[in-house]
Amino acid sequence: MQDILKVADVSKTFKSGSRELNVLSDINFEITEGEIVAIVGPSGSGKTTLLGLCAGLDSPTSGDIHIYDQKISSLDENQKAAVRNEYVGFIFQNFQLISTLTALENVMVPLELQGRGKEARQRSEHLLERVGLGDRMTHYPSQLSGGEQQRVSLARAFSNTPKLLFADEPTGNLDGDTGANVEQLLFDLNKEQGTTLVIVTHDLELAQKAGRIIKLKSGKIVSDLKNQ
Numbered sequence: 001m002q003d004i005l006k007v008a009d010v011s012k013t014f015k016s017g018s019r020e021l022n023v024l025s026d027i028n029f030e031i032t033e034g035e036i037v038a039i040v041g042p043s044g045s046g047k048t049t050l051l052g053l054c055a056g057l058d059s060p061t062s063g064d065i066h067i068y069d070q071k072i073s074s075l076d077e078n079q080k081a082a083v084r085n086e087y088v089g090f091i092f093q094n095f096q097l098i099s100t101l102t103a104l105e106n107v108m109v110p111l112e113l114q115g116r117g118k119e120a121r122q123r124s125e126h127l128l129e130r131v132g133l134g135d136r137m138t139h140y141p142s143q144l145s146g147g148e149q150q151r152v153s154l155a156r157a158f159s160n161t162p163k164l165l166f167a168d169e170p171t172g173n174l175d176g177d178t179g180a181n182v183e184q185l186l187f188d189l190n191k192e193q194g195t196t197l198v199i200v201t202h203d204l205e206l207a208q209k210a211g212r213i214i215k216l217k218s219g220k221i222v223s224d225l226k227n228q
């Protein structure tokens with residue numbers, strides 16, 4: 001199996017005024033196609049920042065990130081967007097749905113960006129049904145509960161059949177049943193399509209179900225272990 005993600009000597013420093021905040025340092029790991037990796041660590045340890053760097057949403061201060069053989073960390077914004085459209089899905093901690101679009105239209109966006117407009121509606125309807133929102137397709141985000149928005153965000157992340165899916169606390173805001181449902185969808189996607197999953201979570205049970213757990217503390221990897 002091939003490496004789908006390679007993070008080499010990555011550091012990230014945020015500047016605010018004259019202060020420098022070193023959020024990630026010396027991060028190194030590789031992820032193989034089809035792996036399920038949980039990223040855990042205390043609040044503020046850099047998990048969301050790391051996910052954003054891996055998905056090319058932000059750039060590292062130093063170091064390199066590759067998705068397959070594309071060095072995402074040195075591409076320009078348009079090139080990064082092209083790699084994301086082709087390979088990457090992202091479930092954000094705060095959903096980031098487009099408020100002026102319905103649930104269905106939100107899910108259709110990645111497909112339209114991929115030039116798959118023709119199949120967009122049917123596929124998106126199918127995905128929304130799959131996450132249990134068949135009767136909420138024409139609702140706007142403000143008309144949906146937090147759990148429902150989370151599921152729209154999940155359907156959107158799946159819609160371009162990503163090879164690599166990043167999920168930032170995907171079950172964090174959900175009640176037990178809905179959380180279990182979302183979790184099942186993620187694992188099904190891995191099984192059915194071989195989608196590589198990188199999941200930030202506080203849920204230790206969920207982390208235990210992943211094949212591997214990377215633990216961050218104060219911006220450093222303190223352990224990287226395969227589950228038995």
Ligand SMILES: Nc1ncnc2c1ncn2[C@@H]1O[C@H](COP(=O)(O)OP(=O)(O)O)[C@@H](O)[C@H]1O
Pocket residue numbers: 014015016021023041042043044045046047048049050
């Ligand atoms: N854009 C930013 N500018 C300045 N500081 C940031 C920015 N994003 C995150 N941080 C800081 O980086 C640290 C790590 O944040 P984050 O990656 O969100 O942690 P986690 O997801 O593990 O809770 C925090 O101290 C946070 O305040």
Ligand SMILES: [Mg+2]
Pocket residue numbers: 047048049093168
């Ligand atoms: Mg976070």
